[in-house]
Amino acid sequence: MSDLPDTDFTQRFIFDDRDVRGEMVGLERSYAEVLAKHPYPQPVAQLLGELMAAAALLVGTLKFDGLLILQARSEGPVPLLMIECSSEHEIRGLARYEAGQIADDATLADLMPEGVLALTVDPVNGQRYQGMVDLHGQDLSECFTNYFVMSQQINTCISLTADGTRARGLLVQQLPADRQKDSEDREESWNHVTALANTVKAEELLGLDNETVLHRLYHEDAVRLFDIQPLKFRCSCSRERSGNALVSLGQADAQQLVIEHGGQIEVDCQFCNQRYLFDATDVTQLFAGGGTDAASETRH
Known part of the structure; x- marks a missing residue:
C-alpha cells in the first residue's frame, strides 16, 4: 500500500525562490465510485481517471465558486467523456463507449480520433466561460499542457496517470514576475522546473506520497507544500x-x-x-x- 496522506485530495505547493506554483491530486474512493456505475473497459477507465485528475487540478487554478465541466467528444469508440468538479471539490464523471471496439492497448488517438475537449467554467456569480482544444496530443497530459499554453498563454506543465484503481496528477505553472524580474532568469527557471517535472514516472505518482515525489524531483529547490484539500464523489442529481x-x-x-x-x-x-x-x-x-x-x- 502507498503512504498517501488521504485517498482523495488536492495539495498545492510553491517554489520559494521561483515564480512557479504547483498542485498535486490523488483520487481513489471517488474514482472507484465513478467506475462502479458502469462496466468500463480498462483503457476507458484509465482515460476517465486521467480526466478526473485534470478536473481536480484545474479547479484549483481557476479560483471561482461554481462548477468546472470537462467534456471530450469524438467520432471514435469513445464518443464522450464528461467530468464535473465543483469549487467545493465534489466530483462526478462518465464515459460513453462502443462495446467490442476497445483494444486493451488502445491509445487516446485510437479511442478519440479527431476529438475535441471543451472546458466550461460555470460560476455561481458571473458569466459562463468555455474554452476549446483539439485532442491532438499523445495523451491527455499533452493536450491540457497545450490548452494552457495556446488558449490561456500561461506556461503550464501537466502530468496525468490512472490505472483503474488510482488516478494522480501533477501540475506546475509559471506565475507573474515577482521573485524573478529578468526574462532570461524566468525562462531558465521555468525550463529547469519543467525538465524535472517531465521526468516523473507513472509508478512514482501512483505509488508515492506527494512529499516524496516532490523531493525526488526538486530536492535542490526550496519547495513549500501546503495542507491537503479533500475531494469526494458526489452526484448533483435530484x-x-x-x-x-x-x-x-x-x-x-x-x-x-x-x-x-x-x-x-x-x-x-x-x-x-x-x-x-x-x-x-x-x-x-x-x-x-x-x-x-x-x-x-x-x-x-
Missing part, C-alpha cells in the same frame, strides 16, 4: 432537478410520456444510475406547482 426537466417539456408532452411508458416515467441519472419515477399524479402535481415532495419513491 428528484427536484428531474422534475424540472419534465416541466421543461411542457404539460401536454409530459402527460403523453406517462401514457406512452405505461403510467410511469423513468428519469435516469447517467452519472450515478439513480432512477427517479414519476406517475400521472406526480406530473399533475409538478405542473400545479406542488413540487416533488410527495411524489413516488426513487430506486436504483
Whole structure:
C-alpha cells in the first residue's frame, strides 16, 4: 500500500525562490465510485481517471465558486467523456463507449480520433466561460499542457496517470514576475522546473506520497507544500432537478410520456444510475406547482 496522506485530495505547493506554483491530486474512493456505475473497459477507465485528475487540478487554478465541466467528444469508440468538479471539490464523471471496439492497448488517438475537449467554467456569480482544444496530443497530459499554453498563454506543465484503481496528477505553472524580474532568469527557471517535472514516472505518482515525489524531483529547490484539500464523489442529481426537466417539456408532452411508458416515467441519472419515477399524479402535481415532495419513491 502507498503512504498517501488521504485517498482523495488536492495539495498545492510553491517554489520559494521561483515564480512557479504547483498542485498535486490523488483520487481513489471517488474514482472507484465513478467506475462502479458502469462496466468500463480498462483503457476507458484509465482515460476517465486521467480526466478526473485534470478536473481536480484545474479547479484549483481557476479560483471561482461554481462548477468546472470537462467534456471530450469524438467520432471514435469513445464518443464522450464528461467530468464535473465543483469549487467545493465534489466530483462526478462518465464515459460513453462502443462495446467490442476497445483494444486493451488502445491509445487516446485510437479511442478519440479527431476529438475535441471543451472546458466550461460555470460560476455561481458571473458569466459562463468555455474554452476549446483539439485532442491532438499523445495523451491527455499533452493536450491540457497545450490548452494552457495556446488558449490561456500561461506556461503550464501537466502530468496525468490512472490505472483503474488510482488516478494522480501533477501540475506546475509559471506565475507573474515577482521573485524573478529578468526574462532570461524566468525562462531558465521555468525550463529547469519543467525538465524535472517531465521526468516523473507513472509508478512514482501512483505509488508515492506527494512529499516524496516532490523531493525526488526538486530536492535542490526550496519547495513549500501546503495542507491537503479533500475531494469526494458526489452526484448533483435530484428528484427536484428531474422534475424540472419534465416541466421543461411542457404539460401536454409530459402527460403523453406517462401514457406512452405505461403510467410511469423513468428519469435516469447517467452519472450515478439513480432512477427517479414519476406517475400521472406526480406530473399533475409538478405542473400545479406542488413540487416533488410527495411524489413516488426513487430506486436504483
